[in-house]
Amino acid sequence: MIIINIGDELLLGQVVNTNAAFIGQKFTLEGFSVSECLTISDNKDAIKDAIKYSFAKDNIVLMTGGLGPTKDDITKNTICEFFNRKLVVDEETLSWIGDIFAARGFDLTETNRKQAEVPEGSVVLKNKLGTAPGLWIQKENKILIALPGVPFETEKLICEEVIPKLKNLNKSENSIFYRVLQCNGISESNLSDKLDNFEKNLPDNIKLAYLPKPGIIRLRLTLAGNNSEEYLLNEYFEKLKNIVGNLAFSYEDDSLEEVIAKLLKGSKKFVATAESCTGGRIANLITSVPGSSEYFKGGVVAYSNDIKRNILNVREDNLKKYGAVSEMVVSDMALNVMELFDADYGVSISGIAGPDGGTDQKPVGTVWIAVATPTRLITKEFNFGKHSGRIQIMERASNAALNMLRIEIEKDIKR
């Protein structure tokens, strides 16, 4: 399959192409492979050329973008020209659009009505999250799938409409299988040395890749083959798990906050957070998981020292003697937020995210983290590099804190 992402905004970089990533991931998982990905300008000629070029190489082409109601959205007209068809109103889409606008209290306009027009002979893929429908157009053995470019609309259409229809067409014999393992707390090169022998001894059809994110390294083991060879991938994955050991926090694609969710759901234990330099990022990551109210009480973003003192009862002595970024202050924060919020785990963090505020003793990137439980208090100092950006430091610090929390929760579960 070839993907065409349409949009000047992508080439100009005003919008990040998250659709390409989502599509690649989803199709790979489902056994379809994406061989190439083109990002092109939103003009008629570029779209026509890309369709021609892609159909010369593949029978299935999936396009995103250019189906909205506005003037810069010219995909539908271009498809009509290409397939030599005309636009017709799809009544079901029209009534759906009417319902959406009524619910939002907006009036239906002529522009909205145009969204219900589709190239004659298209199968309409209902877009439950928006007004621009997806299109599935087949001519002989060529299939063109055109989806709106708004990421969450694209995603829902792919999962609920495109994948099931593709599966009905044919089951591919050869697939790509992969397993993922994620670690926190080691550099990419040190991990690579640890895995040197393992990697040298991999069979030709298995490949190891390193996918770093701030504070996290994902290792992906990929097998190109058929179902009967999957056992080989699993064997090597077990070897990999043994070598990486307790640096791994997940053997799946789960984020740290999802691992914590799985550990805490049903445990009747609660977490509370006290954040300074991460400014609510840890709480935000925890609550991004559906159902997190089952184990998360809330937190305090104690950005100023006033709030550390007055809300979190950090001792004035500790602030004065050791400074806000210190083991003593994060200890106060973690223990007090646990007590104040009547929680079972208190996580706290204080650091210098920069670009200003660093000193020789405590350069930008210095971060103290504490995790309190009713019986334990664990503290750790990190240095995330004074040359890293503010957002990267916040991200690495949040992941380090979540990983420390995960380790303590796992200790309690093992008991």
Next chain:
Amino acid sequence: MIIINIGDELLLGQVVNTNAAFIGQKFTLEGFSVSECLTISDNKDAIKDAIKYSFAKDNIVLMTGGLGPTKDDITKNTICEFFNRKLVVDEETLSWIGDIFAARGFDLTETNRKQAEVPEGSVVLKNKLGTAPGLWIQKENKILIALPGVPFETEKLICEEVIPKLKNLNKSENSIFYRVLQCNGISESNLSDKLDNFEKNLPDNIKLAYLPKPGIIRLRLTLAGNNSEEYLLNEYFEKLKNIVGNLAFSYEDDSLEEVIAKLLKGSKKFVATAESCTGGRIANLITSVPGSSEYFKGGVVAYSNDIKRNILNVREDNLKKYGAVSEMVVSDMALNVMELFDADYGVSISGIAGPDGGTDQKPVGTVWIAVATPTRLITKEFNFGKHSGRIQIMERASNAALNMLRIEIEKDIKR
């Protein structure tokens, strides 16, 4: 210029291609244009083919990815084969890598040393954020720029090394100019109707594009031309500003949190937040801006009703009678967090982010927001659509809250 992003992880979608967006944006701003963007697999043949294909179309090719220390990073060897050069150790890079590892307390390994190897004759672009250097290789009039794929390393190298070097080469006569205007609180189609006439009367070399993000629509007006025509773009941009009026929160690329930063810096006024359904996202957005400690005291993430009662002093009566997602409860939250944190603005939010927790009266997507000031209390109910995803609802709600805060701050400044 043609961009080649190397990496199976991009085609498989395990990593989002943020580099393409950053590169497109930065180069466009600096007057260089990106005509095409290829995402390819990380194998030798694919890389060689892409280099050949790109140099047939353009003299400048920028590649990202595949320069790290691990076995899957084969770009350097492929470049050597392509240009028929050998790898040599760059002593300056070697000593830089040694320093980094010493500072982090890691040992330097054979793998790390390999990172200091570069194709003979390369200009080395120092990577201040990592161990893989960037490369600038010129042969006659063709220039190949190869950068590591880790986004913040790529970004710093482009800003500090690549752009200045490109500017030295040649100043392009024809450029793309653009102006951006951002709105909150209107649907894309309603905005499009408002702008119908404006758009119809645009000259041929000016284009209007709609770039929606959750809760925000960015309008981009683009002119393809030279410096002497920029005045025309400015004229039409002024017309656009008049039509959009007070729906606009920025005439630049600033996010809502950056607009708020500009309004509050130096004002000696402080914000405090009380969040339920957004779980710390608003605080996190505010603190993502450097220097936010100047106007942000902190906040409470009151995810459970306990915390709303015990920490934020929300009246039990209000919780019982109206429920946690209600005008009365967000009013209590905003007023009390303002008082508790000794702030000048209190922002509060409570809603149902889903996927569970919705009822007929209050479906998923229902959100109440309040902004308190010492003299005013503004409340508003939103419905962000029960079919939207959890993360989208959290994002739209956060932007709506920041926009309400911005409006109140602007009222105070105008007085």
